[in-house]
Amino acid sequence: MKRRSVIVIGAGIAGLGAAAHLARCGIDVTVVEKNQRAGGRCDRFTRGGHVFDTGPTLLIMPRVYEAEFAALGADLHRVLELHSVDPTYHLVFDDGRRMTLTSDMQHMQRQMEDIQPGSFKGLQRYLDEGRRHYDVAMERLVNRDFRSASEFFSLRNLPLLHQLKPLQRHYANMRHYFDDPRLKAAFTFQDVYMGLSPFEAPATFSMMPYTELAHGAWYPRGGMYAVVRALVAIARRAGVRFMFNTEVREIPTRDSLARGVVLTNGRRLRADVVLANADLPYVFKDLLPEETRAAQLERKRFSCSVISFFWGVDRKYPALAPHTLFLADDYRENFDSIIRDLGLPGNPSLYVHAPGRLDPSMAPEDQDTLIAIVPVGHLSNNGDQDWESLRDEARRQVFRRLRLLGVRGLERHIKFEVSLNPLSWRKRYNLLKGSTHGLCHNLAQLGYLRPHNRHPRYRNLYFAGASTHPGTGVPTALISGRLAAQRIMDEWDA
Numbered sequence: 001m002k003r004r005s006v007i008v009i010g011a012g013i014a015g016l017g018a019a020a021h022l023a024r025c026g027i028d029v030t031v032v033e034k035n036q037r038a039g040g041r042c043d044r045f046t047r048g049g050h051v052f053d054t055g056p057t058l059l060i061m062p063r064v065y066e067a068e069f070a071a072l073g074a075d076l077h078r079v080l081e082l083h084s085v086d087p088t089y090h091l092v093f094d095d096g097r098r099m100t101l102t103s104d105m106q107h108m109q110r111q112m113e114d115i116q117p118g119s120f121k122g123l124q125r126y127l128d129e130g131r132r133h134y135d136v137a138m139e140r141l142v143n144r145d146f147r148s149a150s151e152f153f154s155l156r157n158l159p160l161l162h163q164l165k166p167l168q169r170h171y172a173n174m175r176h177y178f179d180d181p182r183l184k185a186a187f188t189f190q191d192v193y194m195g196l197s198p199f200e201a202p203a204t205f206s207m208m209p210y211t212e213l214a215h216g217a218w219y220p221r222g223g224m225y226a227v228v229r230a231l232v233a234i235a236r237r238a239g240v241r242f243m244f245n246t247e248v249r250e251i252p253t254r255d256s257l258a259r260g261v262v263l264t265n266g267r268r269l270r271a272d273v274v275l276a277n278a279d280l281p282y283v284f285k286d287l288l289p290e291e292t293r294a295a296q297l298e299r300k301r302f303s304c305s306v307i308s309f310f311w312g313v314d315r316k317y318p319a320l321a322p323h324t325l326f327l328a329d330d331y332r333e334n335f336d337s338i339i340r341d342l343g344l345p346g347n348p349s350l351y352v353h354a355p356g357r358l359d360p361s362m363a364p365e366d367q368d369t370l371i372a373i374v375p376v377g378h379l380s381n382n383g384d385q386d387w388e389s390l391r392d393e394a395r396r397q398v399f400r401r402l403r404l405l406g407v408r409g410l411e412r413h414i415k416f417e418v419s420l421n422p423l424s425w426r427k428r429y430n431l432l433k434g435s436t437h438g439l440c441h442n443l444a445q446l447g448y449l450r451p452h453n454r455h456p457r458y459r460n461l462y463f464a465g466a467s468t469h470p471g472t473g474v475p476t477a478l479i480s481g482r483l484a485a486q487r488i489m490d491e492w493d494a
């Protein structure tokens with residue numbers, strides 16, 4: 001009997017996970033990836049002994065990784081050597097004050113009381129709420145899919161409106177816990193990972209600072225790309241075939257079915273099912289025939305983008321912690337200029353990563369590998385953004401902020417620079433609008449309201465990845481891949 005077959009478009013995290021699940025069920029799986037290696041946004045390059053993770057740098061929600069690797073028949077702690085990063089972040093405020101986010105609660109207490117007397121009690125209550133949000137949201141919203149509207153808009157889900165505070169804004173909700181704006185910023189900046197401003201994000205997202213403090217942030221030996229390597233090894237062992245440097249041009253359809261894929265070289269590949277891991281709005285716009293749905297998707301809210309700098313540096317900067325965040329005083333104006341004006345704030349909050357602090361193999365001896373990430377707006381429709389001058393301004397801002405930590409003259413020690421901007425993100429991974437996290441996670445784009453893991457018309461076309469359910473981030477992409485694979489198997493058997 002002929003084996004059932006699936007073509008997966010894209011070797012991103014969700015594509016790799018889904019492919020491995022399906023192959024483990026005996027399906028004949030081929031992954032077609034436009035780039036020369038797997039990983040998608042979880043990418044990597046090496047130059048002169050400097051190793052750069054160009055996408056994710058933080059392994060958070062470790063319990064999700066543990067569960068998802070276990071579902072693939074692997075023990076996370078055998079396939080990856082994970083090291084705890086504690087303190088997770090070193091925060092630097094505009095007034096020069098510093099604060100670390102650490103699971104050492106005594107240290108947190110000292111730092112918080114110093115900023116605002118009485119605030120540590122607020123933190124304890126905030127973390128309690130974060131725990132409730134995390135537990136409930138993971139079980140009821142994230143770790144499952146919604147195949148019909150009635151599963152989502154059900155009486156059973158009504159208590160979630162109270163339990164998860166989805167109708168309250170995250171920043172406004174902080175008034176119950178702290179007064180000091182620096183503390184409010186320290187426990188809401190994580191919303192940017194969802195492509196949202198804390199001024200519009202649901203208060204549900206207090207689950208993110210909670211998981212970072214309670215479950216920790218981790219670093220795999222060899223960097224985040226080690227996660228990709230582990231997934232590729234699992235997929236290959238299960239029998240998945242990979243075609244790299246192979247781009248899909250079209251998903252031909254007839255009636256209510258997808259008929260395989262057509263590659264840019266004109267070759268046609270057939271399969272019973274197509275699973276698109278490439279970013280969903282791009283798939284509708286560029287690979288499928290229907291224009292109306294593509295246009296509807298393009299009008300949805302997209303997350304921001306980033307300008308990233310990758311620097312090989314000829315000396316070490318021990319003052320730099322692994323993850324440093326510079327949080328601007330004009331916190332609200334920061335999000336407004338990124339999300340509303342699609343630009344670069346005058347005084348941007350930004351992030352600097354020094355992986356050599358976590359794993360010496362990431363930089364040559366006595367040298368540093370530095371990554372700076374500056375959030376910016378996604379590509380505008382009229383193409384009026386000047387990315388070269390925005391890049392130069394972003395670089396100036398990074399140097400200015402680093403001087404606050406005593407890092408001076410860095411410019412003279414940079415051996416080489418690689419930088420990425422929204423145009424690069426679009427070109428590298430086919431991300432519509434160069435939006436690094438895909439569709440954002442506002443209330444109108446969550447749960448059943450987020451694009452589903454199956455096409456509404458083509459019954460054998462499925463989706464997995466950041467812009468579909470449940471959303472962005474490496475752990476979430478792993479869940480998305482599993483849910484899509486599960487749905488394929490369920491509907492095949494039905």
Ligand SMILES: Cc1cc2nc3c(=O)[nH]c(=O)nc-3n(C[C@H](O)[C@H](O)[C@H](O)COP(=O)(O)OP(=O)(O)OC[C@H]3O[C@@H](n4cnc5c(N)ncnc54)[C@H](O)[C@@H]3O)c2cc1C
Pocket residue numbers: 009010011012013014015032033034035038039040041042054055056057058059060246247248249277278279306308373428429430436437464465466467471472473474475477
């Ligand atoms: C700068 C940055 C920092 C981040 N930091 C973190 C972090 O610290 N922690 C975290 O958990 N997450 C982080 N993320 C988010 C995380 O990287 C993503 O959510 C996740 O990797 C998305 O995986 P995916 O499977 O959805 O899709 P993708 O990574 O987009 O994979 C899709 C794949 O499809 C391929 N493709 C596209 N079109 C075609 C085509 N026509 N034919 C063939 N192949 C195609 C692409 O090349 C790509 O490989 C970060 C992302 C970025 C960009």
